[in-house]
Amino acid sequence: MVKVLIVEDEPNYSDTLEMFVDELGYLVSGVAPEGEMATRLFRQEQPDIVLMDIHLEGQLSGVELARRFQKAQPTPIIFITSFSDKETFAKAKETAPSAYLTKPFDPEALERSMELAIQQAFKGGGKFSQSNSNAVLAPGCFFIKERNRLVKINQYDILWIEVEDKYCMLHSTERTFALRLSLKDLAQKLDPEVFVQTHRSYLVNAPKIKEIDTHTYVVRIGEKEIPLGKTHKEELLNRLNML
Numbered sequence: 001m002v003k004v005l006i007v008e009d010e011p012n013y014s015d016t017l018e019m020f021v022d023e024l025g026y027l028v029s030g031v032a033p034e035g036e037m038a039t040r041l042f043r044q045e046q047p048d049i050v051l052m053d054i055h056l057e058g059q060l061s062g063v064e065l066a067r068r069f070q071k072a073q074p075t076p077i078i079f080i081t082s083f084s085d086k087e088t089f090a091k092a093k094e095t096a097p098s099a100y101l102t103k104p105f106d107p108e109a110l111e112r113s114m115e116l117a118i119q120q121a122f123k124g125g126g127k128f129s130q131s132n133s134n135a136v137l138a139p140g141c142f143f144i145k146e147r148n149r150l151v152k153i154n155q156y157d158i159l160w161i162e163v164e165d166k167y168c169m170l171h172s173t174e175r176t177f178a179l180r181l182s183l184k185d186l187a188q189k190l191d192p193e194v195f196v197q198t199h200r201s202y203l204v205n206a207p208k209i210k211e212i213d214t215h216t217y218v219v220r221i222g223e224k225e226i227p228l229g230k231t232h233k234e235e236l237l238n239r240l241n242m243l
Contacts, residue, residue, distance in 0.1 A: 002118065002152045003029040005047035007038045007065065009057045013103065017051055020107060035060025042069055048152065049117055054081040054092060066095040076117035080105055118143055118150055144177050155190055159208050159221050163201040196239055199229040206239060
């Protein structure tokens with residue numbers, strides 16, 4: 001799940017943002033009214049996105065805090081402020097925020113800004129790969145678009161992937177997602193040391209394999225029986241530690 005850190009010193013706005021983030025289906029990883037607490041939460045929680053007021057209680061402003069965050073770990077930051085003057089905007093712009101919204105903010109504008117911020121954050125430096133309209137792959141995880149939210153899935157929590165019509169059905173430890181992405185393209189984006197193809201229509205997380213029946217050509221992950229194609233059998237067995 002996408003984690004959101006809220007840095008806001010006005011209780012009414014912090015409560016509103018927390019409720020808004022929760023309604024979108026994202027996880028509020030922390031709420032901080034001032035810089036030092038925000039810094040601690042940022043280090044502990046490693047949020048995927050930060051909603052930041054510019055003028056905060058204490059010695060650190062939102063702009064200074066954004067610089068500190070970006071130096072430690074580049075992270076999408078959306079400024080939400082009551083100040084719309086050119087000077088404030090110029091200072092905020094120096095930190096390359098994902099968006100700059102003024103209070104009272106439009107919930108729809110914030111929603112769109114959050115979605116775009118997450119996508120754009122993984123677009124540069126080879127961190128981002130997008131082969132379809134509803135899946136974003138970042139290092140070690142997926143951001144899958146569902147209606148008006150992005151759902152974060154750790155790729156190592158994926159059990160298996162199977163082709164169904166024009167979709168790849170991604171089965172994780174928690175739920176199943178339908179992606180309009182070919183199995184070949186998806187395989188190229190996953191960890192090759194973990195995922196292995198067992199059949200032309202199946203890709204599995206090798207460490208999750210419970211049993212391999214070489215007589216019936218079946219691989220079992222939990223209670224699920226996955227076909228093992230003859231052309232993939234040797235490759236799979238060579239990948240496993242056998243006694």
